[in-house]
Structure formats: structure tokens, C-alpha cells
Amino acid sequence: MNFARYARHPFWQAVAILVLAFVVIEWGIPALPGSAIVPASVVLQYMATVLVGVLIYVSDSEERWALFKAPLHAALVEPRLKPVRVTGLVLLPLLVGAVTLGQVRATVQAPPSLRSIHPAPPPEITFRGKTMTLTGLENPLRARPDSLPAFVAEGRRIYYQNCLPCHGDHLDGQGHYAAGFNPLPANFQDNGTIAQLTESFVFWRIAKGGPGLPREGTPWNSAMPRWEDFLTEREIWSVITFLYDQTGWKPRTWEKTGGEMRDAGGGHD
Numbered sequence: 001m002n003f004a005r006y007a008r009h010p011f012w013q014a015v016a017i018l019v020l021a022f023v024v025i026e027w028g029i030p031a032l033p034g035s036a037i038v039p040a041s042v043v044l045q046y047m048a049t050v051l052v053g054v055l056i057y058v059s060d061s062e063e064r065w066a067l068f069k070a071p072l073h074a075a076l077v078e079p080r081l082k083p084v085r086v087t088g089l090v091l092l093p094l095l096v097g098a099v100t101l102g103q104v105r106a107t108v109q110a111p112p113s114l115r116s117i118h119p120a121p122p123p124e125i126t127f128r129g130k131t132m133t134l135t136g137l138e139n140p141l142r143a144r145p146d147s148l149p150a151f152v153a154e155g156r157r158i159y160y161q162n163c164l165p166c167h168g169d170h171l172d173g174q175g176h177y178a179a180g181f182n183p184l185p186a187n188f189q190d191n192g193t194i195a196q197l198t199e200s201f202v203f204w205r206i207a208k209g210g211p212g213l214p215r216e217g218t219p220w221n222s223a224m225p226r227w228e229d230f231l232t233e234r235e236i237w238s239v240i241t242f243l244y245d246q247t248g249w250k251p252r253t254w255e256k257t258g259g260e261m262r263d264a265g266g267g268h269d
């Protein structure tokens with residue numbers, strides 16, 4: 001048998017069309033500009049469609065159908081093709097077994113990395129060029145209890161001018177823009193946010209926003225702005241007093257242990 005005879009034989013034509021179709025779908029389409037890998041399930045669908053087309057073609061006339069079947073029939077019965085038969089009988093179950101195994105085998109894989117909502121804050125930050133030590137830092141406005149109502153009022157104004165669109169009228173994270181963000185803006189009424197944080201942690205988050213989050217705070221992109229660029233240190237402490245006053249939560253305090261200050265806030269969700 002020479003090549004031209006193979007090329008005219010319906011069986012080998014069918015094999016060639018299937019191989020060609022697979023090559024085009026698996027490697028040809030992804031190579032086009034702007035295309036991506038074709039998912040395995042779609043490859044399977046395309047191949048099934050091509051196979052149906054090929055079967056329609058080979059069974060189109062009695063003569064072609066008989067020609068098409070001949071090599072299959074020969075492989076199953078002719079004594080000289082016994083090696084082909086045996087190879088097929090061994091390989092086919094092995095292939096089915098391998099595919100089944102691949103589907104049911106439990107894979108050992110690291111769990112997806114979860115975003116840590118309250119990552120450990122840095123011990124100190126630079127706020128507008130000034131170094132601030134966060135560890136043990138208290139809200140300085142609380143040292144002036146007489147003026148506290150005025151600071152809360154100032155914080156309220158700052159909140160409604162800046163934070164409302166995301167954190168919402170009720171401080172519940174349901175601002176008008178909230179639905180557009182993932183992660184969602186923090187819900188300060190929930191006991192999982194400022195209720196379990198020290199004011200120094202809250203200061204750090206407001207000052208540095210999403211861009212200031214360490215690596216554990218990713219992979220999600222936080223929309224929380226860096227307020228350091230827009231608010232003064234006093235204004236940030238004021239808005240913090242407002243957040244606690246309005247929600248009724250008490251800030252987490254720094255515990256004294258053996259004369260040393262220890263962070264009582266933070267924690268992972």
C-alpha cells in the first residue's frame with residue numbers, strides 16, 4: 001500500500017480528519033491572537049461534532065461504508081493482524097482505567113490561600129513623613145474627655161463627607177457604591193470589625209487603606225483608599241471616635257503583661 005492509496009481510503013481519511021481537527025482545536029485556536037486555551041469539555045464537544053460529521057460522510061454511500069468498515073473488520077478477525085488486536089485489547093482498558101483514575105483520585109494540594117481580614121499591622125508607620133509607633137498607641141483625643149463630643153461631631157462630618165459612599169449611612173458597609181467592590185466595604189456594626197480592633201489598628205487601616213495591606217491581606221483588591229493623602233492625623237482620630245461612638249462598640253485595649261505592652265487586637269477571620 002502506498003501513500004496515495006491510504007489517502008483515498010475512507011477509513012484513513014476519517015482518521016486524518018479527526019487528528020487534524022484535534023490539532024486545530026487544541027493548538028490552532030489558542031495560537032490565534034486574542035484567543036485562550038480551549039477548555040477540555042469544549043474540545044470534547046467539538047471532537048464529537050467532527051466525529052458525527054465524519055460518520056455521516058463515510059456512511060453516505062454503501063460502497064464507502066463497506067470500504068470504511070473493512071480495516072476495522074480485518075483488525076478484529078484476520079489472523080495476521082493478531083498483534084494489532086491484542087495491543088488494542090490491552091491498551092483500551094488501560095486508557096479507560098487511566099482516565100477514570102485521573103477523575104476519582106484525590107489530589108494532595110495546598111488549600112486556596114484565604115485572605116486574612118485583619119493581618120498583623122506593622123509595628124510603626126510613616127504618616128506624612130512622621131514616624132508613628134503603632135504598638136501601644138492610644139487615641140490622643142481620648143485624653144481630652146471634655147472636647148470629645150466636639151471630636152465626635154467633627155468625625156461625623158468627615159465620615160459623611162468621605163466614607164458614606166462605601167461604608168453607608170448606617171455604618172453597615174451598604175453604601176451606594178458598596179455592591180461594586182470585592183471585598184465589600186467593612187460593616188462597622190458587625191462585631192467582626194472595629195469591635196475587635198485597637199484604635200491604633202483602625203488608624204493604620206484608615207491611613208494606609210487597601211494599598212497599605214501586607215501580603216496576607218491580598219489576593220483581593222481592597223478599594224479602601226489611603227486617607228493619609230486627604231485627612232490630617234487629627235481628622236483620622238476624630239472619625240475613629242465617631243465610628244465607636246455611633247456604633248456603641250468599645251475599642252480593644254492594649255493589655256499590660258509583665259510591664260510590657262502586648263497587642264490585644266487583630267486576629268484572623
Ligand code: HEC
Binds near residue numbers: 205210223
Ligand atoms: C471607595 C470605597 C471606600 C471608601 C470611600 C472608604 N472605605 Fe473603608 N473600606 C473599604 C473597603 C472595600 C474595605 C474592606 C477591605 C479592607 O479591609 O481594606 C474597607 C475597610 C475599612 C476599614 C477596616 C475595617 C477592618 O475590620 O479592618 C476601616 C477602619 C475603614 N474602611 C474606614 C474607613 C473610613 C474611616 C473611611 C472614610 C474616611 C473609609 N473607610 C472610606 C472601602 C472604602
